[in-house]
Amino acid sequence: MLRCIIEHVDYGLALISIGSRRLHLANSAALLAMSADSNHSSGLSVVAGELCALTPVGERALERSLTLARTGVRDLLTANKGPGRTTVAVVPLAGPEEDGQALLIFSKPRLCDATTLALFARSCDLTAAESNVLAAVCEGKRPHEVARQHGVQVSTVRSQLLSIRQKTRSGSIRELVQTVSLLPPMARHLV
Known part of the structure; x- marks a missing residue:
């Protein structure tokens, strides 16, 4: 057991x-x-x-x-x-x-496993695009890097970040990343 x-x-x-x-x-x-x-x-x-x-x-x-x-x-x-x-x-x-x-x-090889992040996104009703933006931010990417990676305007990423902050009730991106970093460490292959 x-x-x-x-x-x-x-x-x-x-x-x-x-x-x-x-x-x-x-x-x-x-x-x-x-x-x-x-x-x-x-x-x-x-x-x-x-x-x-x-x-x-x-x-x-x-x-x-x-x-x-x-x-x-x-x-x-x-x-x-x-x-x-x-x-x-x-x-x-x-x-x-x-x-x-x-x-x-x-130590963990990354801030948060993709499965744990997906469960968090689902629990906060984030869209697929918002989930992708959140994952990129948690990897340390800046809004302009996220925009370039996803082929959208920086203003789109900023709007998505605002929506993510509202849905997760986070006062700032720093607070959001801290919340994600404190999620339970569930192994991805079993979730």
């Missing part, structure tokens, strides 16, 4: 033994972040069932985080310093020091 539950979360989640680094449980998002398919964006990999870093610098960072976890201290791990890097929270869980376990929580 636990495996089913963690698959519904859009954050990568993995459970490891602190001492042996043995991977006990991981959802698809965590496995992807540690795989070659994602270019190992986390800087971590699983080899023969054990968590390891891909570089000496990443290995030192991982060992530091696990040492802190042994003492019950949380840490943020960045094993990959390159572009598109993923930060991983290392959260110690109850258990004896050497055999204790840690929960790894991987």
Whole structure:
């Protein structure tokens, strides 16, 4: 049941033994972040069932985080310093020091998943065009970039943004993006 539950979360989640680094449980998002398919964006990999870093610098960072976890201290791990890097929270869980376990929580690769955004748009009665504008704004695009991307005038995008703000009861675009960033992290493949 636990495996089913963690698959519904859009954050990568993995459970490891602190001492042996043995991977006990991981959802698809965590496995992807540690795989070659994602270019190992986390800087971590699983080899023969054990968590390891891909570089000496990443290995030192991982060992530091696990040492802190042994003492019950949380840490943020960045094993990959390159572009598109993923930060991983290392959260110690109850258990004896050497055999204790840690929960790894991987950062999301984007502000909000498309499915979650679509559910939000539907709950606020946004049109398809408004949903597309909202998605673009959440990707950090400016109104003129959105207009160019959709082949419309900037005034059209501004009108859509006003309508979105009214329908979502947001006082500003910043407030709207903040609302979207706080939506529950539902995994897209299960919604």
